[in-house]
Amino acid sequence: MTESGRRGRPRRAEVDESVLKAATELLLARGYAGLSTDEVAERAGIAKTTLYRRWPTKDHLAVAVVARLQAGDEITDTGDIRRDLPDYLEKIAAGLNRMRAAGRTHDDPSAGTVAELVAAAARHPDVGELERDLYARRNTLARALLERAVERGELRADLDVEALFDQLAGALYYRVLITGLPVDRAYAERLADTALRGAARSSDRDNA
Amino acid sequence: MTESGRRGRPRRAEVDESVLKAATELLLARGYAGLSTDEVAERAGIAKTTLYRRWPTKDHLAVAVVARLQAGDEITDTGDIRRDLPDYLEKIAAGLNRMRAAGRTHDDPSAGTVAELVAAAARHPDVGELERDLYARRNTLARALLERAVERGELRADLDVEALFDQLAGALYYRVLITGLPVDRAYAERLADTALRGAARSSDRDNA
Known part of the structure:
Protein backbone atom coordinates (compact mmCIF):
# COMPACT_ATOMS: atom_id res chain seq x y z
CA MET A 1 0.00 0.00 0.00
CA THR A 2 1.33 3.49 -0.87
CA GLU A 3 1.58 6.39 1.56
CA SER A 4 -1.29 8.19 -0.16
CA GLY A 5 -3.37 5.00 -0.05
CA ARG A 6 -2.75 4.71 3.66
CA ARG A 7 -3.87 8.28 4.28
CA GLY A 8 -7.06 8.05 2.20
CA ARG A 9 -10.01 5.85 3.04
CA PRO A 10 -8.96 2.22 2.54
CA ARG A 11 -10.96 0.27 -0.03
CA ARG A 12 -13.43 -2.34 1.17
CA ALA A 13 -11.31 -5.23 -0.14
CA GLU A 14 -8.30 -3.93 1.77
CA VAL A 15 -10.28 -3.66 4.99
CA ASP A 16 -11.67 -7.16 4.49
CA GLU A 17 -8.21 -8.54 3.90
CA SER A 18 -6.65 -6.92 6.96
CA VAL A 19 -9.54 -8.07 9.16
CA LEU A 20 -9.40 -11.63 7.83
CA LYS A 21 -5.63 -11.75 8.16
CA ALA A 22 -5.85 -10.66 11.82
CA ALA A 23 -8.74 -13.05 12.49
CA THR A 24 -6.90 -15.97 10.88
CA GLU A 25 -3.78 -15.34 12.96
CA LEU A 26 -5.80 -15.06 16.15
CA LEU A 27 -7.96 -18.13 15.46
CA LEU A 28 -4.98 -20.34 14.62
CA ALA A 29 -2.96 -19.10 17.60
CA ARG A 30 -5.67 -19.18 20.26
CA GLY A 31 -8.46 -21.35 18.93
CA TYR A 32 -12.14 -20.57 18.81
CA ALA A 33 -12.43 -19.60 22.48
CA GLY A 34 -9.57 -17.13 22.07
CA LEU A 35 -10.97 -15.39 18.99
CA SER A 36 -12.21 -11.94 20.05
CA THR A 37 -13.90 -9.63 17.54
CA ASP A 38 -12.77 -6.59 19.56
CA GLU A 39 -9.16 -7.68 19.35
CA VAL A 40 -9.46 -8.41 15.62
CA ALA A 41 -10.83 -4.89 15.03
CA GLU A 42 -7.96 -3.42 17.05
CA ARG A 43 -5.31 -5.46 15.23
CA ALA A 44 -6.80 -4.56 11.84
CA GLY A 45 -6.93 -0.89 12.85
CA ILE A 46 -10.63 -0.40 12.16
CA ALA A 47 -13.62 0.64 14.24
CA LYS A 48 -15.57 -2.19 15.91
CA THR A 49 -18.76 -0.94 14.24
CA THR A 50 -17.14 -1.38 10.81
CA LEU A 51 -16.28 -4.97 11.68
CA TYR A 52 -19.74 -5.76 13.09
CA ARG A 53 -21.49 -4.36 10.01
CA ARG A 54 -19.76 -6.95 7.89
CA TRP A 55 -19.43 -9.84 10.40
CA PRO A 56 -22.17 -9.51 13.03
CA THR A 57 -20.76 -12.21 15.35
CA LYS A 58 -17.59 -14.12 16.04
CA ASP A 59 -19.19 -17.13 14.31
CA HIS A 60 -19.57 -15.13 11.07
CA LEU A 61 -15.94 -14.09 11.26
CA ALA A 62 -14.75 -17.64 11.94
CA VAL A 63 -16.53 -18.97 8.85
CA ALA A 64 -14.93 -16.23 6.75
CA VAL A 65 -11.54 -17.36 8.06
CA VAL A 66 -12.25 -20.95 7.04
CA ALA A 67 -13.36 -19.79 3.59
CA ARG A 68 -10.10 -17.84 3.21
CA LEU A 69 -8.00 -20.83 4.30
CA GLN A 70 -9.90 -23.27 2.07
CA ALA A 71 -9.46 -21.00 -0.95
CA GLY A 72 -5.77 -21.85 -0.73
CA ASP A 73 -6.46 -25.61 -1.01
CA GLU A 74 -6.17 -25.95 -4.75
CA ILE A 75 -7.02 -29.17 -6.51
CA THR A 76 -4.22 -30.40 -8.72
CA MET B 1 -42.01 -50.87 40.84
CA THR B 2 -43.84 -52.18 43.93
CA GLU B 3 -45.27 -49.99 46.68
CA SER B 4 -42.58 -51.14 49.10
CA GLY B 5 -39.91 -50.45 46.43
CA ARG B 6 -41.26 -46.95 46.00
CA ARG B 7 -41.13 -46.26 49.71
CA GLY B 8 -37.61 -47.64 50.18
CA ARG B 9 -34.52 -46.15 48.62
CA PRO B 10 -34.64 -46.81 44.85
CA ARG B 11 -31.72 -48.74 43.44
CA ARG B 12 -29.07 -46.89 41.47
CA ALA B 13 -30.06 -48.59 38.20
CA GLU B 14 -33.68 -47.51 38.67
CA VAL B 15 -32.68 -43.92 39.32
CA ASP B 16 -30.40 -43.95 36.27
CA GLU B 17 -33.14 -45.33 34.09
CA SER B 18 -35.75 -42.79 35.21
CA VAL B 19 -33.30 -39.91 34.75
CA LEU B 20 -32.25 -41.10 31.30
CA LYS B 21 -35.84 -41.69 30.25
CA ALA B 22 -36.80 -38.14 31.27
CA ALA B 23 -33.66 -36.69 29.64
CA THR B 24 -34.29 -38.60 26.39
CA GLU B 25 -37.88 -37.37 26.18
CA LEU B 26 -36.84 -33.78 26.88
CA LEU B 27 -33.90 -33.82 24.45
CA LEU B 28 -35.93 -35.29 21.60
CA ALA B 29 -38.87 -32.94 22.23
CA ARG B 30 -36.97 -29.68 22.76
CA GLY B 31 -33.49 -30.22 21.39
CA TYR B 32 -30.20 -29.46 23.04
CA ALA B 33 -31.07 -25.87 23.97
CA GLY B 34 -34.26 -27.07 25.67
CA LEU B 35 -32.60 -29.76 27.78
CA SER B 36 -32.54 -28.57 31.40
CA THR B 37 -30.90 -30.67 34.11
CA ASP B 38 -33.20 -29.10 36.73
CA GLU B 39 -36.27 -30.14 34.79
CA VAL B 40 -34.90 -33.65 34.25
CA ALA B 41 -34.33 -34.02 38.03
CA GLU B 42 -37.87 -32.83 38.69
CA ARG B 43 -39.41 -35.16 36.11
CA ALA B 44 -37.39 -38.11 37.43
CA GLY B 45 -38.42 -37.24 40.98
CA ILE B 46 -34.89 -37.03 42.38
CA ALA B 47 -32.84 -34.32 44.07
CA LYS B 48 -30.74 -32.12 41.79
CA THR B 49 -27.66 -33.00 43.82
CA THR B 50 -28.23 -36.70 43.08
CA LEU B 51 -28.37 -35.93 39.37
CA TYR B 52 -25.29 -33.70 39.42
CA ARG B 53 -23.23 -36.30 41.27
CA ARG B 54 -23.70 -38.69 38.38
CA TRP B 55 -23.93 -36.22 35.44
CA PRO B 56 -22.07 -33.02 36.37
CA THR B 57 -23.31 -31.02 33.36
CA LYS B 58 -26.01 -31.06 30.70
CA ASP B 59 -23.32 -32.22 28.23
CA HIS B 60 -22.65 -35.33 30.33
CA LEU B 61 -26.36 -36.09 30.45
CA ALA B 62 -26.78 -35.58 26.69
CA VAL B 63 -24.02 -38.09 25.92
CA ALA B 64 -25.66 -40.63 28.22
CA VAL B 65 -28.91 -40.15 26.26
CA VAL B 66 -27.11 -40.81 22.99
CA ALA B 67 -25.49 -43.93 24.44
CA ARG B 68 -28.93 -45.16 25.54
CA LEU B 69 -30.44 -44.52 22.09
CA GLN B 70 -27.51 -46.11 20.26
CA ALA B 71 -27.71 -49.23 22.42
CA GLY B 72 -31.02 -49.89 20.66
CA ASP B 73 -29.39 -49.85 17.21
CA GLU B 74 -28.64 -53.53 16.88
CA ILE B 75 -26.61 -54.89 14.00
CA THR B 76 -28.39 -57.67 12.15
Whole structure:
Protein backbone atom coordinates (compact mmCIF):
# COMPACT_ATOMS: atom_id res chain seq x y z
CA MET A 1 0.00 0.00 0.00
CA THR A 2 1.33 3.49 -0.87
CA GLU A 3 1.58 6.39 1.56
CA SER A 4 -1.29 8.19 -0.16
CA GLY A 5 -3.37 5.00 -0.05
CA ARG A 6 -2.75 4.71 3.66
CA ARG A 7 -3.87 8.28 4.28
CA GLY A 8 -7.06 8.05 2.20
CA ARG A 9 -10.01 5.85 3.04
CA PRO A 10 -8.96 2.22 2.54
CA ARG A 11 -10.96 0.27 -0.03
CA ARG A 12 -13.43 -2.34 1.17
CA ALA A 13 -11.31 -5.23 -0.14
CA GLU A 14 -8.30 -3.93 1.77
CA VAL A 15 -10.28 -3.66 4.99
CA ASP A 16 -11.67 -7.16 4.49
CA GLU A 17 -8.21 -8.54 3.90
CA SER A 18 -6.65 -6.92 6.96
CA VAL A 19 -9.54 -8.07 9.16
CA LEU A 20 -9.40 -11.63 7.83
CA LYS A 21 -5.63 -11.75 8.16
CA ALA A 22 -5.85 -10.66 11.82
CA ALA A 23 -8.74 -13.05 12.49
CA THR A 24 -6.90 -15.97 10.88
CA GLU A 25 -3.78 -15.34 12.96
CA LEU A 26 -5.80 -15.06 16.15
CA LEU A 27 -7.96 -18.13 15.46
CA LEU A 28 -4.98 -20.34 14.62
CA ALA A 29 -2.96 -19.10 17.60
CA ARG A 30 -5.67 -19.18 20.26
CA GLY A 31 -8.46 -21.35 18.93
CA TYR A 32 -12.14 -20.57 18.81
CA ALA A 33 -12.43 -19.60 22.48
CA GLY A 34 -9.57 -17.13 22.07
CA LEU A 35 -10.97 -15.39 18.99
CA SER A 36 -12.21 -11.94 20.05
CA THR A 37 -13.90 -9.63 17.54
CA ASP A 38 -12.77 -6.59 19.56
CA GLU A 39 -9.16 -7.68 19.35
CA VAL A 40 -9.46 -8.41 15.62
CA ALA A 41 -10.83 -4.89 15.03
CA GLU A 42 -7.96 -3.42 17.05
CA ARG A 43 -5.31 -5.46 15.23
CA ALA A 44 -6.80 -4.56 11.84
CA GLY A 45 -6.93 -0.89 12.85
CA ILE A 46 -10.63 -0.40 12.16
CA ALA A 47 -13.62 0.64 14.24
CA LYS A 48 -15.57 -2.19 15.91
CA THR A 49 -18.76 -0.94 14.24
CA THR A 50 -17.14 -1.38 10.81
CA LEU A 51 -16.28 -4.97 11.68
CA TYR A 52 -19.74 -5.76 13.09
CA ARG A 53 -21.49 -4.36 10.01
CA ARG A 54 -19.76 -6.95 7.89
CA TRP A 55 -19.43 -9.84 10.40
CA PRO A 56 -22.17 -9.51 13.03
CA THR A 57 -20.76 -12.21 15.35
CA LYS A 58 -17.59 -14.12 16.04
CA ASP A 59 -19.19 -17.13 14.31
CA HIS A 60 -19.57 -15.13 11.07
CA LEU A 61 -15.94 -14.09 11.26
CA ALA A 62 -14.75 -17.64 11.94
CA VAL A 63 -16.53 -18.97 8.85
CA ALA A 64 -14.93 -16.23 6.75
CA VAL A 65 -11.54 -17.36 8.06
CA VAL A 66 -12.25 -20.95 7.04
CA ALA A 67 -13.36 -19.79 3.59
CA ARG A 68 -10.10 -17.84 3.21
CA LEU A 69 -8.00 -20.83 4.30
CA GLN A 70 -9.90 -23.27 2.07
CA ALA A 71 -9.46 -21.00 -0.95
CA GLY A 72 -5.77 -21.85 -0.73
CA ASP A 73 -6.46 -25.61 -1.01
CA GLU A 74 -6.17 -25.95 -4.75
CA ILE A 75 -7.02 -29.17 -6.51
CA THR A 76 -4.22 -30.40 -8.72
CA ASP A 77 -5.30 -32.38 -11.77
CA THR A 78 -2.32 -34.13 -13.31
CA GLY A 79 -4.57 -36.54 -15.23
CA ASP A 80 -3.70 -39.41 -12.88
CA ILE A 81 -6.46 -39.89 -10.30
CA ARG A 82 -4.38 -42.39 -8.30
CA ARG A 83 -1.99 -39.54 -7.59
CA ASP A 84 -4.36 -36.55 -7.46
CA LEU A 85 -6.90 -38.08 -5.09
CA PRO A 86 -4.59 -38.86 -2.13
CA ASP A 87 -2.90 -35.48 -2.69
CA TYR A 88 -6.21 -33.67 -2.40
CA LEU A 89 -7.38 -35.72 0.59
CA GLU A 90 -4.09 -34.93 2.30
CA LYS A 91 -4.82 -31.21 1.80
CA ILE A 92 -8.25 -31.57 3.40
CA ALA A 93 -6.67 -33.51 6.27
CA ALA A 94 -4.02 -30.82 6.75
CA GLY A 95 -6.72 -28.14 6.91
CA LEU A 96 -8.62 -30.16 9.51
CA ASN A 97 -5.47 -30.76 11.56
CA ARG A 98 -4.66 -27.03 11.45
CA MET A 99 -8.11 -26.19 12.87
CA ARG A 100 -8.02 -29.08 15.34
CA ALA A 101 -4.68 -27.85 16.72
CA ALA A 102 -5.67 -24.15 16.77
CA GLY A 103 -4.97 -22.62 20.18
CA ARG A 104 -3.50 -25.83 21.61
CA THR A 105 -0.11 -26.40 23.09
CA HIS A 106 -0.30 -30.20 23.17
CA ASP A 107 -1.88 -33.09 21.28
CA ASP A 108 -5.55 -33.60 22.01
CA PRO A 109 -7.84 -36.15 20.32
CA SER A 110 -10.86 -33.83 20.42
CA ALA A 111 -11.94 -31.85 17.38
CA GLY A 112 -11.41 -28.42 18.95
CA THR A 113 -12.13 -25.54 16.59
CA VAL A 114 -13.48 -27.92 13.90
CA ALA A 115 -16.30 -28.82 16.32
CA GLU A 116 -16.90 -25.18 17.25
CA LEU A 117 -17.38 -24.27 13.59
CA VAL A 118 -19.89 -27.08 13.16
CA ALA A 119 -21.76 -25.85 16.25
CA ALA A 120 -21.66 -22.25 14.97
CA ALA A 121 -23.41 -23.39 11.79
CA ALA A 122 -26.13 -25.00 13.91
CA ARG A 123 -26.54 -21.90 16.10
CA HIS A 124 -26.98 -19.26 13.38
CA PRO A 125 -29.05 -20.13 10.29
CA ASP A 126 -27.12 -17.63 8.15
CA VAL A 127 -23.74 -18.97 9.31
CA GLY A 128 -25.02 -22.46 8.49
CA GLU A 129 -25.95 -21.30 5.01
CA LEU A 130 -22.51 -19.72 4.50
CA GLU A 131 -20.78 -22.93 5.62
CA ARG A 132 -22.96 -25.15 3.45
CA ASP A 133 -22.29 -22.89 0.43
CA LEU A 134 -18.59 -23.09 1.16
CA TYR A 135 -18.64 -26.89 1.25
CA ALA A 136 -20.92 -27.09 -1.79
CA ARG A 137 -18.31 -25.13 -3.76
CA ARG A 138 -15.51 -27.39 -2.58
CA ASN A 139 -17.54 -30.50 -3.35
CA THR A 140 -18.27 -29.22 -6.86
CA LEU A 141 -14.54 -28.85 -7.54
CA ALA A 142 -13.75 -32.26 -6.08
CA ARG A 143 -16.49 -33.95 -8.08
CA ALA A 144 -15.21 -32.29 -11.26
CA LEU A 145 -11.83 -33.94 -10.59
CA LEU A 146 -13.54 -37.33 -10.27
CA GLU A 147 -15.77 -36.72 -13.30
CA ARG A 148 -12.78 -35.95 -15.52
CA ALA A 149 -11.26 -39.27 -14.39
CA VAL A 150 -14.54 -40.95 -15.38
CA GLU A 151 -14.32 -39.29 -18.81
CA ARG A 152 -10.73 -40.48 -19.22
CA GLY A 153 -11.84 -44.03 -18.38
CA GLU A 154 -9.79 -44.22 -15.18
CA LEU A 155 -12.97 -44.58 -13.14
CA ARG A 156 -16.04 -46.59 -14.10
CA ALA A 157 -18.69 -44.85 -16.20
CA ASP A 158 -21.60 -45.43 -13.81
CA LEU A 159 -19.73 -44.22 -10.71
CA ASP A 160 -21.84 -42.40 -8.10
CA VAL A 161 -19.41 -39.49 -7.85
CA GLU A 162 -21.39 -37.72 -5.11
CA ALA A 163 -21.50 -40.77 -2.81
CA LEU A 164 -17.82 -41.45 -3.48
CA PHE A 165 -16.69 -37.96 -2.54
CA ASP A 166 -18.97 -37.91 0.53
CA GLN A 167 -17.25 -41.13 1.62
CA LEU A 168 -13.75 -39.78 1.15
CA ALA A 169 -14.22 -36.36 2.75
CA GLY A 170 -16.64 -37.87 5.25
CA ALA A 171 -14.11 -40.39 6.56
CA LEU A 172 -11.70 -37.52 7.35
CA TYR A 173 -14.36 -35.49 9.18
CA TYR A 174 -15.65 -38.60 10.97
CA ARG A 175 -12.24 -39.29 12.46
CA VAL A 176 -11.68 -35.69 13.50
CA LEU A 177 -15.19 -34.95 14.80
CA ILE A 178 -16.43 -38.32 16.02
CA THR A 179 -13.81 -40.98 16.76
CA GLY A 180 -10.91 -38.63 17.52
CA LEU A 181 -8.42 -40.64 15.46
CA PRO A 182 -5.57 -39.06 13.47
CA VAL A 183 -5.78 -38.09 9.79
CA ASP A 184 -2.56 -37.82 7.83
CA ARG A 185 -0.91 -38.67 4.51
CA ALA A 186 -0.89 -42.41 5.27
CA TYR A 187 -4.59 -42.38 6.07
CA ALA A 188 -5.37 -40.32 2.95
CA GLU A 189 -3.64 -43.04 0.92
CA ARG A 190 -5.63 -45.81 2.62
CA LEU A 191 -8.85 -43.96 1.81
CA ALA A 192 -7.93 -43.33 -1.82
CA ASP A 193 -6.83 -46.94 -2.24
CA THR A 194 -10.04 -48.33 -0.72
CA ALA A 195 -12.15 -45.98 -2.83
CA LEU A 196 -10.27 -46.40 -6.11
CA ARG A 197 -10.35 -50.15 -5.97
CA GLY A 198 -14.08 -49.68 -5.78
CA ALA A 199 -14.33 -46.85 -8.23
CA ALA A 200 -11.99 -48.13 -10.91
CA ARG A 201 -13.59 -49.66 -13.96
CA SER A 202 -13.96 -53.39 -13.70
CA SER A 203 -15.99 -55.80 -15.76
CA ASP A 204 -17.04 -58.07 -12.92
CA ARG A 205 -17.84 -55.54 -10.26
CA ASP A 206 -21.53 -55.82 -11.04
CA ASN A 207 -21.44 -59.31 -9.60
CA ALA A 208 -20.53 -57.89 -6.20
CA MET B 1 -42.01 -50.87 40.84
CA THR B 2 -43.84 -52.18 43.93
CA GLU B 3 -45.27 -49.99 46.68
CA SER B 4 -42.58 -51.14 49.10
CA GLY B 5 -39.91 -50.45 46.43
CA ARG B 6 -41.26 -46.95 46.00
CA ARG B 7 -41.13 -46.26 49.71
CA GLY B 8 -37.61 -47.64 50.18
CA ARG B 9 -34.52 -46.15 48.62
CA PRO B 10 -34.64 -46.81 44.85
CA ARG B 11 -31.72 -48.74 43.44
CA ARG B 12 -29.07 -46.89 41.47
CA ALA B 13 -30.06 -48.59 38.20
CA GLU B 14 -33.68 -47.51 38.67
CA VAL B 15 -32.68 -43.92 39.32
CA ASP B 16 -30.40 -43.95 36.27
CA GLU B 17 -33.14 -45.33 34.09
CA SER B 18 -35.75 -42.79 35.21
CA VAL B 19 -33.30 -39.91 34.75
CA LEU B 20 -32.25 -41.10 31.30
CA LYS B 21 -35.84 -41.69 30.25
CA ALA B 22 -36.80 -38.14 31.27
CA ALA B 23 -33.66 -36.69 29.64
CA THR B 24 -34.29 -38.60 26.39
CA GLU B 25 -37.88 -37.37 26.18
CA LEU B 26 -36.84 -33.78 26.88
CA LEU B 27 -33.90 -33.82 24.45
CA LEU B 28 -35.93 -35.29 21.60
CA ALA B 29 -38.87 -32.94 22.23
CA ARG B 30 -36.97 -29.68 22.76
CA GLY B 31 -33.49 -30.22 21.39
CA TYR B 32 -30.20 -29.46 23.04
CA ALA B 33 -31.07 -25.87 23.97
CA GLY B 34 -34.26 -27.07 25.67
CA LEU B 35 -32.60 -29.76 27.78
CA SER B 36 -32.54 -28.57 31.40
CA THR B 37 -30.90 -30.67 34.11
CA ASP B 38 -33.20 -29.10 36.73
CA GLU B 39 -36.27 -30.14 34.79
CA VAL B 40 -34.90 -33.65 34.25
CA ALA B 41 -34.33 -34.02 38.03
CA GLU B 42 -37.87 -32.83 38.69
CA ARG B 43 -39.41 -35.16 36.11
CA ALA B 44 -37.39 -38.11 37.43
CA GLY B 45 -38.42 -37.24 40.98
CA ILE B 46 -34.89 -37.03 42.38
CA ALA B 47 -32.84 -34.32 44.07
CA LYS B 48 -30.74 -32.12 41.79
CA THR B 49 -27.66 -33.00 43.82
CA THR B 50 -28.23 -36.70 43.08
CA LEU B 51 -28.37 -35.93 39.37
CA TYR B 52 -25.29 -33.70 39.42
CA ARG B 53 -23.23 -36.30 41.27
CA ARG B 54 -23.70 -38.69 38.38
CA TRP B 55 -23.93 -36.22 35.44
CA PRO B 56 -22.07 -33.02 36.37
CA THR B 57 -23.31 -31.02 33.36
CA LYS B 58 -26.01 -31.06 30.70
CA ASP B 59 -23.32 -32.22 28.23
CA HIS B 60 -22.65 -35.33 30.33
CA LEU B 61 -26.36 -36.09 30.45
CA ALA B 62 -26.78 -35.58 26.69
CA VAL B 63 -24.02 -38.09 25.92
CA ALA B 64 -25.66 -40.63 28.22
CA VAL B 65 -28.91 -40.15 26.26
CA VAL B 66 -27.11 -40.81 22.99
CA ALA B 67 -25.49 -43.93 24.44
CA ARG B 68 -28.93 -45.16 25.54
CA LEU B 69 -30.44 -44.52 22.09
CA GLN B 70 -27.51 -46.11 20.26
CA ALA B 71 -27.71 -49.23 22.42
CA GLY B 72 -31.02 -49.89 20.66
CA ASP B 73 -29.39 -49.85 17.21
CA GLU B 74 -28.64 -53.53 16.88
CA ILE B 75 -26.61 -54.89 14.00
CA THR B 76 -28.39 -57.67 12.15
CA ASP B 77 -26.14 -60.27 10.57
CA THR B 78 -28.11 -62.42 8.15
CA GLY B 79 -24.94 -63.60 6.42
CA ASP B 80 -25.64 -61.43 3.38
CA ILE B 81 -23.57 -58.25 3.53
CA ARG B 82 -25.42 -56.70 0.56
CA ARG B 83 -28.52 -56.74 2.71
CA ASP B 84 -27.07 -56.16 6.20
CA LEU B 85 -24.90 -53.19 5.29
CA PRO B 86 -27.60 -50.85 3.90
CA ASP B 87 -29.87 -51.93 6.77
CA TYR B 88 -27.28 -50.92 9.34
CA LEU B 89 -26.43 -47.66 7.57
CA GLU B 90 -30.13 -46.84 7.50
CA LYS B 91 -30.24 -47.30 11.29
CA ILE B 92 -27.32 -44.90 11.76
CA ALA B 93 -29.04 -42.42 9.41
CA ALA B 94 -32.30 -42.73 11.35
CA GLY B 95 -30.47 -42.02 14.62
CA LEU B 96 -28.84 -38.94 13.08
CA ASN B 97 -32.16 -37.71 11.69
CA ARG B 98 -33.80 -38.16 15.09
CA MET B 99 -31.14 -35.97 16.73
CA ARG B 100 -31.12 -33.48 13.86
CA ALA B 101 -34.88 -33.03 14.20
CA ALA B 102 -34.88 -32.88 18.03
CA GLY B 103 -36.77 -29.82 19.25
CA ARG B 104 -37.68 -28.65 15.75
CA THR B 105 -41.09 -28.04 14.35
CA HIS B 106 -40.01 -27.74 10.70
CA ASP B 107 -37.36 -29.08 8.33
CA ASP B 108 -33.97 -27.46 8.73
CA PRO B 109 -30.80 -28.43 6.85
CA SER B 110 -28.56 -27.69 9.84
CA ALA B 111 -27.27 -30.44 12.11
CA GLY B 112 -29.01 -29.19 15.27
CA THR B 113 -28.43 -31.41 18.28
CA VAL B 114 -25.93 -33.60 16.36
CA ALA B 115 -23.67 -30.52 16.15
CA GLU B 116 -24.22 -29.63 19.79
CA LEU B 117 -23.10 -33.08 20.87
CA VAL B 118 -19.95 -32.76 18.79
CA ALA B 119 -19.26 -29.36 20.37
CA ALA B 120 -19.92 -30.78 23.86
CA ALA B 121 -17.21 -33.38 23.25
CA ALA B 122 -14.79 -30.60 22.32
CA ARG B 123 -15.71 -28.50 25.39
CA HIS B 124 -15.26 -31.13 28.12
CA PRO B 125 -12.35 -33.58 27.85
CA ASP B 126 -14.25 -36.23 29.85
CA VAL B 127 -17.37 -35.88 27.67
CA GLY B 128 -15.13 -36.22 24.62
CA GLU B 129 -13.68 -39.40 26.07
CA LEU B 130 -17.15 -40.82 26.76
CA GLU B 131 -18.27 -40.03 23.20
CA ARG B 132 -15.15 -41.51 21.64
CA ASP B 133 -15.58 -44.68 23.73
CA LEU B 134 -19.19 -44.88 22.58
CA TYR B 135 -18.23 -44.63 18.92
CA ALA B 136 -15.29 -46.99 19.37
CA ARG B 137 -17.73 -49.64 20.66
CA ARG B 138 -20.08 -49.07 17.73
CA ASN B 139 -17.22 -49.19 15.25
CA THR B 140 -15.99 -52.46 16.75
CA LEU B 141 -19.40 -54.06 16.18
CA ALA B 142 -19.66 -52.69 12.64
CA ARG B 143 -16.18 -53.88 11.74
CA ALA B 144 -16.99 -57.35 13.09
CA LEU B 145 -19.92 -57.47 10.64
CA LEU B 146 -17.57 -56.59 7.78
CA GLU B 147 -14.89 -59.00 8.99
CA ARG B 148 -17.33 -61.92 9.02
CA ALA B 149 -18.20 -61.04 5.42
CA VAL B 150 -14.48 -61.14 4.61
CA GLU B 151 -14.24 -64.58 6.25
CA ARG B 152 -17.21 -65.82 4.20
CA GLY B 153 -15.50 -64.58 1.04
CA GLU B 154 -18.18 -61.98 0.28
CA LEU B 155 -15.62 -59.20 0.67
CA ARG B 156 -12.01 -59.30 -0.49
CA ALA B 157 -9.44 -60.78 1.88
CA ASP B 158 -7.16 -57.72 1.99
CA LEU B 159 -9.97 -55.22 2.64
CA ASP B 160 -9.09 -52.23 4.87
CA VAL B 161 -12.13 -52.71 7.09
CA GLU B 162 -11.39 -49.66 9.24
CA ALA B 163 -11.11 -47.28 6.27
CA LEU B 164 -14.23 -48.80 4.70
CA PHE B 165 -16.39 -48.30 7.78
CA ASP B 166 -15.01 -44.78 8.32
CA GLN B 167 -16.11 -44.01 4.76
CA LEU B 168 -19.60 -45.37 5.21
CA ALA B 169 -20.40 -43.85 8.60
CA GLY B 170 -18.37 -40.78 7.68
CA ALA B 171 -20.46 -40.03 4.60
CA LEU B 172 -23.61 -39.96 6.76
CA TYR B 173 -22.07 -37.64 9.35
CA TYR B 174 -20.55 -35.45 6.62
CA ARG B 175 -23.95 -34.82 5.07
CA VAL B 176 -25.61 -34.11 8.40
CA LEU B 177 -22.82 -32.03 9.96
CA ILE B 178 -21.15 -30.39 6.98
CA THR B 179 -23.12 -30.20 3.74
CA GLY B 180 -26.61 -30.28 5.27
CA LEU B 181 -27.93 -32.81 2.76
CA PRO B 182 -30.50 -35.49 3.62
CA VAL B 183 -29.63 -39.04 4.69
CA ASP B 184 -32.23 -41.75 4.19
CA ARG B 185 -32.73 -45.33 3.02
CA ALA B 186 -32.03 -44.44 -0.62
CA TYR B 187 -28.77 -42.75 0.31
CA ALA B 188 -27.76 -45.67 2.58
CA GLU B 189 -28.21 -47.95 -0.44
CA ARG B 190 -26.10 -45.70 -2.67
CA LEU B 191 -23.32 -45.78 -0.06
CA ALA B 192 -23.45 -49.54 0.40
CA ASP B 193 -23.50 -50.07 -3.37
CA THR B 194 -20.53 -47.76 -3.95
CA ALA B 195 -18.60 -49.39 -1.10
CA LEU B 196 -19.46 -53.00 -1.91
CA ARG B 197 -18.51 -52.69 -5.52
CA GLY B 198 -15.16 -51.61 -4.15
CA ALA B 199 -14.99 -54.07 -1.32
CA ALA B 200 -16.27 -57.16 -3.09
CA ARG B 201 -13.68 -59.67 -4.15
CA SER B 202 -12.51 -59.15 -7.68
CA SER B 203 -9.52 -60.56 -9.49
CA ASP B 204 -8.68 -57.45 -11.48
CA ARG B 205 -9.16 -54.77 -8.87
CA ASP B 206 -5.43 -54.61 -8.24
CA ASN B 207 -5.01 -53.11 -11.70
CA ALA B 208 -7.07 -50.09 -10.64
